[in-house]
Amino acid sequence: MNPTVMLMKELKSYYGNSLNYDNINFSDYFRTLSSEGARQSLLSDKKFSDIKKQIGELLSQTISAYTGYESTSVMRDTANDIFTSILYSLDMSLFPLGSHENALEYIDENTIDTIYRDGQRVIKQSVFECISLLVKLKRSRINFPDKSYNAIIDGEILSYLKKYDSIYFAHGTKRVFSYQSVNGCGGYRGVLHLKKYLENLIFENKFVNQYDENVIQNLCYGYCEANGLEYNDIKTNIYSIVLMNMIFADMAEKGGLEIEKNDAVKLTRQLKKYPEPMIRKMILASAEKISNEGYVQLSAVRLAGHLINAINNNDLNKVIYIGELK
Numbered sequence: 001m002n003p004t005v006m007l008m009k010e011l012k013s014y015y016g017n018s019l020n021y022d023n024i025n026f027s028d029y030f031r032t033l034s035s036e037g038a039r040q041s042l043l044s045d046k047k048f049s050d051i052k053k054q055i056g057e058l059l060s061q062t063i064s065a066y067t068g069y070e071s072t073s074v075m076r077d078t079a080n081d082i083f084t085s086i087l088y089s090l091d092m093s094l095f096p097l098g099s100h101e102n103a104l105e106y107i108d109e110n111t112i113d114t115i116y117r118d119g120q121r122v123i124k125q126s127v128f129e130c131i132s133l134l135v136k137l138k139r140s141r142i143n144f145p146d147k148s149y150n151a152i153i154d155g156e157i158l159s160y161l162k163k164y165d166s167i168y169f170a171h172g173t174k175r176v177f178s179y180q181s182v183n184g185c186g187g188y189r190g191v192l193h194l195k196k197y198l199e200n201l202i203f204e205n206k207f208v209n210q211y212d213e214n215v216i217q218n219l220c221y222g223y224c225e226a227n228g229l230e231y232n233d234i235k236t237n238i239y240s241i242v243l244m245n246m247i248f249a250d251m252a253e254k255g256g257l258e259i260e261k262n263d264a265v266k267l268t269r270q271l272k273k274y275p276e277p278m279i280r281k282m283i284l285a286s287a288e289k290i291s292n293e294g295y296v297q298l299s300a301v302r303l304a305g306h307l308i309n310a311i312n313n314n315d316l317n318k319v320i321y322i323g324e325l326k
Contacts, residue, residue: 019100027187030090030107030115037104047108054112055090059083066168081169088171088190089119096122123166126191130161133198140205143213144220145232148178152201157194164191182240182299203295204239211242211257218325219245219257226317243290243299244307244320250286258325264316271311279311280304 019040025032038048062082064072074082093115094103107115134157141153156177165172173193181200188196208216216238223241224231245257251271252263271279287300303319310319 019104021100024100026091027189028087028091029094029103030087033094033100033104034107037107042104043108051107051112055086058086058112058116062086062167081171085165085168085170085172086116089116089123089166091119092122092126092170092192093119120166123170123191126195127161127164127166130157130191130194130198133195133202134158134161137198137202137205140202140209142205142208142216142238144217144238146179146220146234146238147232148235149238152177152179157198160194166191180237182237182243182302183295200295203293204237207291207293207296208239208242215257215325216242219321222323222325223317223321226321226323240299240303241319241321243287243296244303246290247283247286247300248307248316248320250289251282259320259322260324261322264320264322268311268314268316276308279308283307 019033019036019042023032023036023039034043034048034051037043038045043051059079059082060072062085063074063079066078066082067074073079090112094106097103097106110118134153137157138153142149170191171189173189177197181197181204183200185193185196185200220234220238220241221231223229223236224234229235242257245259248264248267249256249259252259252267254260254263271282274282283304284297284300287296290296306319310316316322
């Protein structure tokens with residue numbers, strides 16, 4: 001029986017081995033998956049050797065194209081970027097396959113050139129998806145004059161897409177847009193980073209837009225006034241202010257967005273009597289009452305520390321707005 005023609009599930013049965021998922025890293029997916037497959041004898045030694053050889057050949061070809069076919073050598077940093085870009089394309093071809101086993105079987109059955117071309121197609125499709133998400137983001141935008149928030153929608157994201165290089169710098173990430181989503185995009189690179197970022201902002205917009213825009217503008221204006229900020233330069237994620245106001249109002253048993261000073265003082269005094277882990281549980285419990293969306297729960301986890309520090313330092317104005325909303 002020739003194991004090289006078996007399906008992956010048959011290979012596992014034949015060798016009595018399976019993949020150790022702890023050795024597989026989605027940020028370096030192709031390399032770690034193929035290495036684990038070779039370690040578990042799910043890829044033959046010859047196939048694993050061919051993979052490395054073919055990647056080297058593809059790297060040389062891509063560098064040659066980068067130099068206009070005038071040279072096969074470039075600066076080390078450039079060569080490293082091109083190499084990482086190739087690996088990113090290989091990664092992208094595997095992500096849609098649904099499982100590590102399916103991805104490894106696909107690697108075993110195809111050449112690096114084929115896998116790379118498939119990865120490039122997935123990247124191009126992801127770029128189109130980002131364009132569609134940007135349109136959706138614009139349609140859901142919050143009516144608020146913050147310059148950083150509007151800059152990403154009106155220019156920064158489109159500029160990134162126009163400059164995105166799927167051949168020589170596919171892994172490139174615009175790590176710091178002028179306006180950040182509450183939940184980060186860690187572990188995502190290149191166009192997948194942008195896609196995750198857009199999805200985050202669309203959710204945040206939808207959450208904020210459940211309230212009348214005048215209420216949101218009054219909330220943010222009061223926040224800016226309390227913190228000495230210009231109304232068009234809030235320097236804070238708008239969704240985070242809305243969510244934290246909702247959580248704190250719920251903890252004060254008021255509901256909605258509005259928190260009056262007396263209620264804030266009373267609740268703060270009570271919370272200071274509790275250990276930090278208990279306060280965190282109370283914050284998360286309120287978040288669950290507000291929404292069962294996973295994004296909201298993760299946001300509450302990320303923001304809980306800021307609220308606890310503000311309580312301990314008598315500086316609630318840094319995370320919420322205390323006052324009447326007209």
